[in-house]
Amino acid sequence: MKPWVRYFFGSGELFIWGCGAGLSLSLLMIGGLLVLILLNGFGYFWPADLVELTLKDGKHVIGQLAGEEVSPKGIPRIRMKIGNRDLYGLDYRWINTDQIIERTKPPDLVMVERREWGNFYGRLGTLHKEDQIVAEGSDAVWQSLPPLLRHQESSETESGYTLRIVDANGKEKSVSLSQVMRVLRPNDLSTLEKLWVYVGNVWTVLTTEPREANTEGGIFPAIFGTVMMVIIMTVVVTPVGVISALYLREYARQGVIVRTVRIAVNNLAGVPSIVFGVFGLGFFVYGVGGTIDALWFSERLPTPTFGTGGILWASLTLALLTVPVVIIATEEGLAAVPREYREGSIGLGATKWETIWKVVLPTALPGILTGLILAMARAAGEVAPLMLTGVVKLAPAMPIDGTWPFLHLDRKFMHLGFHIYDVGFQSPNVEAAKPMVYVTTLVLILVVVTLNLTGIVMRNRMRKKYAGSAV
């Protein structure tokens, strides 16, 4: 045997490389996933150029390029987002490359964003007011549109304008101007202008309500619902978790019982979230909620007020789900407070409570905050328990509004995670909804990863800081 062969197998270097491969694969998987989400999510906002294709059969197609591949039969083809759902019934279309004679990007192509039926790609035809033609020809209409749309935004009344748009093959479509949200000529925009449109698109998605069965428009209610729920959960879980941890670490006699309790609490963190959902449904919604209804809202029965899922019950369920995280982190924080601090405090004549309040808790604060942040991150990403306790695909009203008592804890709410599930898997037109799902995923991941990073960095700093003490 040659020496390198023996070295190769005998020394086990090969296996070390194998271990390395395991890590590389894991890293590639996570990296690939993040890149996939970032590309798809951020790509959604970019006003891509409109392409006009001339096909061999003489037909024209206008749309945005959405991908290229080799079909299972070995023919290269491209995927176009052709829009005009009301005319074609489809959002996407495959076109074999050998069918295409010419690809052009005429500057007069427009993308009309409508309240219903999705985008329209084509050319501007005429602009009517009642029966009279106000402007005719692509450019003339384009010139006259901006002030009208701006005016429409500020006024409530119906303007009476109708826009006629023409698709690639000359088919006309009339749209009432009130249905039009925006008209863009992407091919006519410079990169800087596109960037501006991009920022505008991001803003729109983050701040507006969804349209078209959640597949278009914004995701503001879902963001708001998620944040709201996490805040209520935090308000509940903080005192509960901290008091329990204080008891376990500072007041309880350390023995078998406390150790058992600690293991039990620890294990609760590993109980599936759906079980918490089941508990929340049975205990909070039907148990507590049903009792509240029977006592104070009996006049509305059998329509339940609190006896059905709502943001309060969802938050409480998630609080229960995350309380072990907070207890464990707080305990760790309390344990990390050097013994000398307490001895010093007691030695100076402080009572136990004063020691805890003035010395121990402030020192342990980073640990507690870390626990809270990790709990919030977990809560923001959980979906399964919410599906049982109050999340809906489309909430008619926000949990906070201008009517008394302003904060409506009994209302159902929308949630980013559930939005992903609902839009991606329950909507009738999954293909058209996919970009929206990627955007929602991106927002959710940004929220969760930011929270987690903060938590992890804080924890690592704290561990370093107290590395010399009793940790």
Place this chain on the structure above:
Amino acid sequence: MNVPPFAPTSALQEEPPSGRGSFPASAIVGGLLSRRQIRSITDRVTRFIIKTGGIGIILCILGMCIFLVKEVIPLFQQAQVTSTEPISLSAPESSSSAALIGIDEQQELAYVLRGGSLGFVFLAGAIPATPEIPLRQLVADGSMTAVARALGKGHNLAMGTVDGRVILMAIEFTHEFKGTDRSISPSVTVGAPIMAAPTPQPISKMAYQSTESDVRIAALLQDQHLWLTTSRTTSRPDGTAAASITQIDLTPTIPGRITAFTLASRAEILAVGTAEGNLYHMDLQEPASPVLVETTRASEQGKAITALAYLMGDRSLVVGNASGQISVWTPVREHPGTNMTHMALIHRFADHRSAVTNITISQRDKGFITSDEGGEIRLHHSTSDQTLLTLTPQHGPLRNTYFSPKADGLVSLTEGNRLIHYHIANPYPEITWATLFSPVWYEGYDQPKLVWQSSSGSDDFEPKFSLTPLIFGTIKGTVYAVLLAVPLAVLAAIYTAMFMHPNLRAKIKPTIEIMAALPTVVLGFLAGLWFAPILERNFPAITAMVLVLPLAIAVSAGFFLILPASLRHRIRPGVEALLLIPIIVAVVWGCLEANAWWESFLFDGHYKPWLESHLGLNYDQRNAIVVGVAMGFAIIPIIYSISEEALSNVPKNLIAGSLALGATRWQTLAHLVLISASPGIFSALMIGLGRAVGETMIVLMATGNTPIMDWSLFNGFRTLSANIAVEIPEAPHGGTLYRTLFLAGLLLFMATFALNTAAELIRQRLRSKYSQF
């Protein structure tokens, strides 16, 4: 780690009372309490609050399990029965035993048809001050010889007389509300008599059913002839209706003495039992020409069949015989693939002590009541194979029995003319441990099966609650996830802990921790909508990757090793993983490019037909591979973190000693580190298992959620957790489905709790072992 608790030494108490000077006056609050006292009280109050609060909160958290158990227990409770004081009725003059009783849905008003008259009796707890309803004599006492009841809406009765007439009547109960007052009143419609046979003869036994168009009466006359009468109403084109009556004598087709017969509720089938124990099935779709479909030997040792009834849904037939045996028969296909059926015995129940005289079915579920000669009645549930209740006669033998429309009560008439009303609390008759976990023979199935099917479009559908397919699905998903995750995660952990460059390690560890925090809904979405189609298109490429990737890694490792030492030493040790990344990317890309070639090489051109013909497997787009990868992805970080912790906690002096004695890196790892850390890695595996068992969103989104039992990689499954998420929002509060789903939740809870506890105990032992070094 464990700081000894702080001894509650209170500095306050030991403070010398004659301190240095007194407290400043400003510290006196209200002139009553000194500042010291306030501090002491605050301390005690907070101690109390934290202690009670802490204990309370922890008890609440742990009380979750108790709550789940509490919700599940009612499923397994025995049926409860409470009887009310018997009501004595006047005895009829005639000695005929023919009688029928019934009760309204609210169980307030009972009716009794006997001796040719129809009377009403208010039961205990009925609305006060309800006027008495006079007895209505329909035929002369003594001339009523047989009675029958039709199933369906309302109470449709038939009375057969000594001169061969059949009188049909319908009773309806109307509830009226006047403010808070309520009243109940019956209305009785009596139809024109129909002759049961061409010649007038006393009717000794009768069966009756009515449908929208037909009225069907089967009557056994004194001369042992069974006549079938069909009165069919057909609507003419001009809107008027015409009735046509067809009568036929069925006796010639049935050998033997007829002892029992019953009509199915849709009146298309007549089942006839004979004294020899044979069961004859007649198809009555054509009124003029009934067809004998099947003859079954339905009674052991040729005992006479004494009672017959179709269960709700008209599929299964309950047979009672002269020796008290009760069995349920249902049509079963002779061979898979044919439509030919034969009656098969699917359930047997405990024998009565004497001949079965009557069978009354529930209009709610597959339950039924049997009564025997000795006056005892029993309540059974067909599907769950259990006898729920036995009511022994206390006030004389129980003769006529009626199961209330909601199946929550029954009335019975004793031989001594007393009416007894029983309330039955039996909300979950279909659930037993056996129906939840072992195969059950449902109607319409060829053999006992494990089925989960909680709802369906049809009306007479019977929900099937077997948790076994769901437990199977849970295990299947977990196994595939663990198969992918454990090798990857443990290898990665070994590499990070033992061989990786420390600078790199400080960056890699948080990255993988972040991966742990990725919401599973995101993984589920990508698995279902992104990965599943890609896998479907490139399945051959993926199989190629599994083969090529290890080879490529080995080759590149070898290549690096045979590099000249001067070059090799330029590469810092502990960055092998980074060097491998471009290689892996290249292999993956290459395999994807070679997909078509590989498909024609390995799978004869198309892999789906190949799988079908060579392995008999069907390829679903959302299958176990997709879930395995996505769920594996979800549990890699947790297994990685815990294993890494266990590996890097192996005392450094041991490793240094091993290396110093000349062992290679690998030998140190294999013979020292892995062995000492193996309990930690094992506990990581268990925590990973716990995660996978309860994972909901990934399974929900990345499988078809079909509750089938099959280990195939290429089809989906349904797990306990996904099942809860799918079904509980639609489950009525407190119903069977709701509680069964709670049981599923409890199972998940217990499984993960056990796994986590075991893992935690192992870790604690490991920790104390290492602390010796």
